[in-house]
Amino acid sequence: xxxxxxxxxxxxxxxxxxxxxxxxxxxxxxxxxxxxxxxxxxxxxxxxxxxxxxxxxxxxxxxxxxxxxxxxxxxxxxxxxxxxxxxxxxxxxxxxxxxxxxxxxxxxxxxxxxxxx
Numbered sequence: 736x737x738x739x740x741x742x743x744x745x746x747x748x749x750x751x752x753x754x755x756x757x758x759x760x761x762x763x764x765x766x767x768x769x770x771x772x773x774x775x776x777x778x779x780x781x782x783x784x785x786x787x788x789x790x791x792x793x794x795x796x797x798x799x800x801x802x803x804x805x806x807x808x809x810x811x812x813x814x815x816x817x818x819x820x821x822x823x824x825x826x827x828x829x830x831x832x833x834x835x836x837x838x839x840x841x842x843x844x845x846x847x848x849x850x851x852x
């Protein structure tokens with residue numbers, strides 16, 4: 736995960752993943768840590784992926800967050816599915832750039848999870 740400004744996150748955030756496994760299928764997820772200043776139950780993001788051979792892909796997604804009740808001083812972390820059955824066919828660095836379409840308060844960190852299926 737990469738820390739972002741919890742007061743107002745609006746700038747792109749790069750998450751870099753070094754891939755060695757070019758054959759397996761993976762589940763990709765977006766991890767989010769937020770505090771009580773984040774009031775919504777959804778989070779929209781632009782996701783831009785840059786592959787090791789400099790190809791790119793971009794899409795807008797909306798994550799449904801559970802928003803469990805916690806004490807106001809406690810941050811909550813969630814992982815929401817992003818892609819299933821994904822193959823990362825190249826060795827090297829994949830750069831995932833996450834950007835909210837508008838300034839968001841209360842988000843402390845974001846990241847990408849990658850697990851073999």
